[in-house]
């Protein structure tokens with residue numbers, strides 16, 4: 179059974195690697211990354227502008243919000259890495275492309291491709307030479323437009339990665355809808371779509387009900403499946419503060435993530451003087467991969483039992499019955515379900531001992547104000563939606579929605595993934611929005627639902643895609659069933675990628691292919707002689723401006739907005755109500771149109787932006803208004819009493835999770851080191867419990883092959899991975915994303931939202947023969 183540790187025990191375990199998360203190492207890493215990109219860090223005025231509400235730019239890394247009064251250096255180690263990577267002095271020029279065929283570049287690592295630096299010119303694929311040639315913008319737009327006009331719009335896919343601004347995303351979906359498609363695969367379909375679908379079923383909104391201020395008042399903060407130290411490091415400052423004022427932090431994670439164990443805040447002098455750090459998690463539960471439903475239901479069971487006893491004895495009730503009767507539906511059924519769950523099954527499914535689950539429940543019962551945070555460890559599961567519902571049940575039982583210091587906090591990924599959805603990137607947009615779009619622009623938006631990421635991949639596999647247009651991101655690398663889908667991309671008549679840096683998705687190209695480089699967020703965007711501001715929405719629903727500060731990486735770059743406008747003018751018949759040029763000359767005009775399509779959400783968009791620099795969108799559940807079918811907040815749970823259908827790993831197969839290392843941003847690999855996990859110089863590793871190693875007769879250092887378990891008869895394998903001994907539950911394995919994306923069947927997805935289940939990957943493991951290892955050395959060198 180996996181370990182659950184509390185306070186001293188958690189921190190006593192740090193002997194092998196005693197450095198806390200954060201600390202001096204973090205400052206050193208920040209500087210090192212700037213130097214590697216050949217940009218000065220010390221005295222770099224750019225970093226004074228990051229995350230400042232007026233006149234500054236929004237960090238292109240994660241979606242964690244800014245405090246009301248940002249400090250003068252409001253950024254973290256990984257935000258600085260993202261900025262350094264973007265403002266690099268390196269350039270991927272036409273001369274570079276003249277030297278390398280795409281076939282040759284396919285052998286390069288993800289790291290090496292992006293390391294070439296910023297793209298400088300629009301490029302067109304030349305099938306005769308197998309190279310990209312430079313092309314002028316107008317010719318590119320004209321050729322792409324001419325092709326698009328001839329395709330069936332149902333076979334056109336417009337992908338969005340979450341770095342795109344509200345303004346660019348809004349035009350992107352307008353363009354798609356005018357073209358006649360509803361196919362808007364979005365990075366969120368691999369990420370928090372689970373939340374966007376399941377959360378509204380529980381409480382009527384799909385976004386965080388917390389603000390940063392709530393973290394200052396919480397008594398207990400639960401963190402499920404989220405590695406804040408690496409992926410939203412600015413959250414660590416809040417957890418650090420919370421612990422120092424006596425709040426509890428209870429973590430559920432199969433891996434002991436270092437910063438969640440102990441963290442030294444680089445912004446706190448005392449921590450930096452001692453470099454010891456502060457204990458973060460007061461309880462750390464190493465739940466089995468996919469075991470959260472059982473863990474949370476076990477907690478709820480304990481809470482219900484204590485409450486039942488209190489009712490019987492006339493003692494103090496621990497459940498908020500007033501809230502439940504006034505605001506919720508389905509509690510009695512859920513309580514009955516929990517009472518009936520056998521502990522033996524809860525233990526087996528969660529991988530935790532009953533005492534540990536009860537201890538977590540005790541922390542919940544002690545707290546007046548509870549926040550629950552969650553990340554990919556919750557959403558990227560076949561039962562991800564059920565996971566989210568259980569977290570909400572835990573909150574609802576205590577009335578922790580719409581109360582200061584409490585709430586639901588899905589921690590979003592890409593810096594504007596939430597805003598892109600708010601302004602209209604959605605393959606299942608509803609009638610209210612679509613009829614407004616029709617009215618404002620005099621168009622007829624398709625009503626039939628379109629493709630998300632999984633459906634887009636399946637269409638590619640069936641050779642039913644005529645054109646794939648990517649607004650940022652690295653789609654053909656980030657998806658499930660990566661190798662199978664990649665093999666079909668060459669059958670797509672047209673691929674267009676709008677991207678700042680070269681990546682694998684640009685090498686996996688259609689018959690005609692274009693690579694269009696935009697301005698990045700750190701750069702000045704001047705239209706019609708005036709500096710423009712874009713807006714983004716962070717993970718706690720604050721909409722704010724971002725104004726670039728640097729000279730563009732190349733004079734040939736255009737803004738994403740200008741690129742969409744150029745494509746649209748070349749593709750669509752003129753429409754007097756949609757003047758693309760006029761819109762792209764002044765981004766405030768686009769915001770007016772966003773407001774026109776959603777007058778309530780974006781009321782006074784430009785005025786509020788100008789006056790305050792940032793504003794919070796209304797979240798009905800914060801006011802205890804429930805936009806659900808029942809008109810109440812709902813207790814939802816799968817009724818199957820934790821049946822065996824979701825593959826508890828056993829002696830025949832393992833459950834594999836795929837995660838990010840500390841020096842990576844999704845498919846962007848900054849370096850091969852993962853300081854917080856003591857893994858250096860390679861990403862081709864499989865983390866395995868020492869007991870499992872012994873049981874299966876393998877040793878640390880062995881090279882292994884992982885084979886996916888699936889019932890579709892398709893073989894999915896990855897090889898050459900080095901085993902490392904790691905503290906994670908038995909029958910569970912860990913590896914880096916995207917290195918294992920070939921292993922995930924595209925059908926492996928959350929049942930409710932279709933989100934790719936990158937954390938429920940059933941696999942078997944076998945040792946490579948020395949001959950196989952020998953043959954694989956070429957591959958190992960680049961991976």
Ligand SMILES: Nc1nc2c(c(=O)[nH]1)N[C@H]1C(S)=C(S)[C@@H](COP(=O)(O)OP(=O)(O)OC[C@H]3O[C@@H](n4cnc5c(=O)[nH]c(N)nc54)[C@H](O)[C@@H]3O)O[C@H]1N2
Nearest residue numbers: 256403404405409430467468553554555591592838843844
């Ligand atoms: N520096 C940096 N910042 C980033 C990103 C990045 O790549 N680099 N990516 C951005 C994006 S797009 C996103 S979505 C976020 C992602 O941020 P996270 O949500 O932190 O994503 P992951 O690294 O995938 O890690 C998820 C965590 O879940 C745990 N986990 C895995 N399976 C389970 C499970 O079954 N149960 C529980 N309880 N835990 C589990 C893993 O051990 C890991 O600690 O970060 C964003 N910020």
Ligand SMILES: Nc1nc2c(c(=O)[nH]1)N[C@H]1C(S)=C(S)[C@@H](COP(=O)(O)OP(=O)(O)OC[C@H]3O[C@@H](n4cnc5c(=O)[nH]c(N)nc54)[C@H](O)[C@@H]3O)O[C@H]1N2
Nearest residue numbers: 339368369650651652656676677678679681844845915936
């Ligand atoms: N197995 C597994 N698969 C996963 C995940 C996992 O945890 N496990 N995580 C999933 C998640 S949460 C996500 S969000 C997706 C991420 O999927 P994507 O969002 O598609 O991928 P990224 O790696 O973030 O995209 C990086 C590329 O974006 C481009 N880019 C960077 N900045 C800009 C910009 O400002 N403008 C434009 N136009 N382009 C830019 C650069 O060319 C860079 O190479 O991957 C998913 N895939």
Ligand SMILES: [Mo]
Nearest residue numbers: 369370591592
């Ligand atoms: Mo994400």
